[in-house]
Amino acid sequence: MTGQTPKIRIRGLCKSFGPKVVLNGVDLDVMTGTSFVIIGGSGTGKSVLLRCILGLVTPDAGTIEIDGVDVTTLSPRHREPYMEKIGMLFQNAALFDSLTVWENVAFGLMAAGRQHKHRISRADAKKRAGELLEQVGMDPAVGALSPAELSGGMQKRVGLARAIAARPEILFFDEPTTGLDPIMGAVIDGLIVDCVRKLGSTAIAITHDMASAQRIGDQAAMLYEGRLIWQGPATSLLDSGNPIVDQFTHGRREGPIKVDVRV
Numbered sequence: 558m559t560g561q562t563p564k565i566r567i568r569g570l571c572k573s574f575g576p577k578v579v580l581n582g583v584d585l586d587v588m589t590g591t592s593f594v595i596i597g598g599s600g601t602g603k604s605v606l607l608r609c610i611l612g613l614v615t616p617d618a619g620t621i622e623i624d625g626v627d628v629t630t631l632s633p634r635h636r637e638p639y640m641e642k643i644g645m646l647f648q649n650a651a652l653f654d655s656l657t658v659w660e661n662v663a664f665g666l667m668a669a670g671r672q673h674k675h676r677i678s679r680a681d682a683k684k685r686a687g688e689l690l691e692q693v694g695m696d697p698a699v700g701a702l703s704p705a706e707l708s709g710g711m712q713k714r715v716g717l718a719r720a721i722a723a724r725p726e727i728l729f730f731d732e733p734t735t736g737l738d739p740i741m742g743a744v745i746d747g748l749i750v751d752c753v754r755k756l757g758s759t760a761i762a763i764t765h766d767m768a769s770a771q772r773i774g775d776q777a778a779m780l781y782e783g784r785l786i787w788q789g790p791a792t793s794l795l796d797s798g799n800p801i802v803d804q805f806t807h808g809r810r811e812g813p814i815k816v817d818v819r820v
């Protein structure tokens with residue numbers, strides 16, 4: 558034990574939608590500078606967990622501490638500085654089609670500038686967006702294009718550039734390799750690891766992709782029936798010794814996880 562305060566500490570997190578219990582007592586410590594991967598079947602609540610931390614979903618019970626402060630008890634105004642610590646790469650990159658690529662990358666920088674009254678000029682925002690595009694391996698000239706003109710892999714890079722634009726202390730990745738071919742998936746994972754290391758950020762990634770989980774993660778956990786039923790080094794995902802994790806990570810049809818295949 559180091560006695561260090563976790564960057565993110567969750568205790569007893571519960572969330573139901575009507576009769577459907579999604580999170581049922583999630584406990585999680587993510588230490589500063591750690592990349593934590595959460596795996597779990599479709600619909601098990603991985604996104605709901607991230608959305609609870611982001612304040613987009615209100616938990617029914619439990620605490621979510623960021624830097625030792627329970628953000629669930631804060632008013633939206635007092636919560637805002639904690640949320641500004643977080644950058645997020647969404648599953649489908651979630652770019653605004655009405656904006657150019659560079660405007661997408663600089664969107665948060667310009668919005669934060671307006672909010673805090675230290676405006677960044679359009680010229681400076683464009684220059685910074687160009688630097689960020691270069692950081693994710695893209696030609697800054699791509700900044701003039703519309704997101705619709707880019708491939709899925711390029712859109713992920715732009716989403717990553719946007720996520721890191723404000724140099725966030727915390728980064729969330731929602732299924733970063735979904736929809737990409739294995740080589741492009743590996744490229745995006747490499748960029749993610751590079752960005753997280755350079756920023757010294759604390760990261761949480763949710764994924765179904767075991768190769769990606771092992772590339773991105775230091776630590777890993779599996780969400781099952783509302784709880785994190787296993788935690789360990791990401792390198793142990795394929796030989797965890799836990800029958801539920803083993804069935805999931807090896808994609809076995811038979812095992813303790815009962816899959817309802819009826820439609």
Ligand SMILES: Nc1ncnc2c1ncn2[C@@H]1O[C@H](COP(=O)(O)OP(=O)(O)OP(=O)(O)O)[C@@H](O)[C@H]1O
Pocket residue numbers: 574579597598599600601602603604605606
């Ligand atoms: N706003 C909501 N209202 C009602 N039900 C919701 C809401 N948000 C999520 N759910 C339900 O919560 C459950 C968990 O959803 P969630 O999106 O977190 O799953 P997931 O583990 O991220 O799945 P996937 O891997 O398929 O993306 C699902 O059954 C979903 O329908």
